[in-house]
Amino acid sequence: MSVQKNSTLEARLFALVLGCFFLTWLNACTNLASAASPATPAPAPVSPDYRIGPGDTLHIFVFENDQLSVTVPVRPDGKISTPLVEDMVAVGKTPSQLARDVEGALSKYVKSPKVNVVVMTALSVYSEVKVIGQVKEPQALPYHEGMTVLDALLSCKGMSQFAAGNRARVVRKVNGKDQEIKVKLDSLVNSGDLKQNILLQPGDVLVVPETRF
Numbered sequence: 001m002s003v004q005k006n007s008t009l010e011a012r013l014f015a016l017v018l019g020c021f022f023l024t025w026l027n028a029c030t031n032l033a034s035a036a037s038p039a040t041p042a043p044a045p046v047s048p049d050y051r052i053g054p055g056d057t058l059h060i061f062v063f064e065n066d067q068l069s070v071t072v073p074v075r076p077d078g079k080i081s082t083p084l085v086e087d088m089v090a091v092g093k094t095p096s097q098l099a100r101d102v103e104g105a106l107s108k109y110v111k112s113p114k115v116n117v118v119v120m121t122a123l124s125v126y127s128e129v130k131v132i133g134q135v136k137e138p139q140a141l142p143y144h145e146g147m148t149v150l151d152a153l154l155s156c157k158g159m160s161q162f163a164a165g166n167r168a169r170v171v172r173k174v175n176g177k178d179q180e181i182k183v184k185l186d187s188l189v190n191s192g193d194l195k196q197n198i199l200l201q202p203g204d205v206l207v208v209p210e211t212r213f
Helices: 002-036 095-106 149-155 185-191
Strands: 057-062 070-073 079-082 085-089 115-121 128-133 139-142 168-174 177-183 205-208
Touching: 057 079, 057 095, 070 079, 085 095, 095 115, 128 149, 139 149, 149 185, 149 205
Parallel strands: 128 205
Antiparallel strands: 057 070, 057 115, 079 085, 128 139, 168 177, 168 205
């Protein structure tokens, strides 16, 4: 009787050890699989009017065609290359504009292609707003949706004592040409004229000139 109890106890101990070994092995396999398959980085938060530039990383997604869907960098020459589409100009375009251009190029090979472009990494100077001239801390600021002249001015610690605030201007690229928008910063800051607090766009340059003595 004692022999039978010992055998039963040994069987239970063996089953327990075997179970622990299996769980340890399963956990090790799970960790190995996780290490071998790193998570896909989240897309960069950019506005719909974001202008693509050199240094950005884009994911080109072609609906129902995984072989044509790729993640590519924007080269220093401002172009990208994807399967079936070589040397496509990307610089200066919004993601939706680039998607339409890629669709046009792919239509020679694919019937009614549907393309989506996602900015995975936004490193381009086109995603910045520059503030130069008579401000306390001239700098290039990361653009964000809804950014205004006042936001940019406060980020630069305000105007210097030599600033001619009411002669300030925003220089903006429109269809490849510089367009100047006059901004009365003195009226905005000192008189609360919110009409001067215009919305900025990626690539804008806020220029604050020096006062004339």
